[in-house]
Amino acid sequence: MSRSRRDHPDMRDDAPGRIPESLIDAAMDGELDPAIQKEIGNALQYDPARRQEFHDTRDAINALRMPIESPDLSDQVLERAHRHRRFIPRKLRQQVRAGRVGMAALLLVTLLGVATLQRMYPRLTTIASQPTPVANIESAIETDGRQLAQTVTGDIQSLRDCMPDPVRGMLAGSLSRPGNTSYNTDVRIVTTSLSATAPQSMPHAYPHTSYALVTLAQQHQNDHDRRSAQQRTGGPSNIVLMSWTTSSSNRSSPPDPIDDAIELP
């Protein structure tokens, strides 16, 4: 931007004798055209103080503009760029970029596929700790079936045990009584048969009395015990007759089946 010397605010006719510093600055900034600068140069001849300042400033700028020896850094820069793989040819860069995009797309598609399968077939994508062969599955099903059957049987037995059975209850009570050394807790009930009347083999019968024939078997610890028991009793089990009073007047005293029991060989 060039200005006429007389247009500049600091170059008024009534300005003091010195050249305004701002005008020198404008000249040094290159804002004045060459003709004006030449006029300022002439005017400096009549302003020694400003001329000295101008020369000092010019010397400083000339010192600043002196060339600086710069080391050639091109080889070091290219070496570093190559080492850091930052300076890659365009074609290779495009290939690398395409490869990265392809890998990312593949990963995305894989994840989406797994997510879809997970939604459609949840068990298909469940990762087991070990592979399970088909034979193992068959045996596992069979084992599960057996366990289920045992559980059902056990439940039924529990239900049966819960049902009222006077013979079983009384027998259990007498077996646990101290002093009954003929039977112990190893005895198990094999069969029971309830009867309202006494068996034929019974020499006498009592009124208002119920009878039951109970087949008991002893559980032995080993084969030797079993053989000795069979020799002693003549068989693997004993049949006992149990009786108890059913009249209402005698209910306060529960029957003692063992006392009335007749041991049959």
Place this chain on the structure above:
Amino acid sequence: MDRNEERALIERAIAGERTAAGDLIRAHQRSVYAYILRMSGRPDVAEDIVQEAFVRVLGNLHRFDFRFRFSTWLFTIARRLYMNAMAKNRPAYDTDFVGSMGNSGGPAEQPIYSDERQSVQHDAIQSALMSLSEEQREIIVLFHQLDWPISLIASHLDMPEGTIKSHLHRGRKRLRVLFKDQSTLAQKLEGVAR
């Protein structure tokens, strides 16, 4: 180097031509080195920063927008690196760089200046520059040493042109005084040494 020539060089460098990249570095390394050297007063700092700036420029050359000047981009990166380096560890003014006055303790391994008389002038102006504020020093270097116009400096430093001019005028006035003092001192020391 005109804009078209520079553009062709950049495109060749982008295509992976190593010689073009080398030419591009050699075309600009002097000015950016001088800029950072004037700002830091340390040749080693200037060398490191210029190297790093060129490495980054070459690594991102494919992103260069040809609407702008390459030198402006390069100087912006170099300036940012210099500012980061200053923020992390402000480099002390290299006394050896100035200490060639009196012909003792000068840079023996890598002489920066070829002529002794010029060396004294260089040291005096560098010492005067280092006494200025950061803004004044940068603006004076860009304007008077690298011949950047006021508008470009304003854009580079993100300042209004009026602020740039204000810094320039005040800095120049102070530089004049400081440089005169340094030169006088250097002449006295030179006389004593002889």
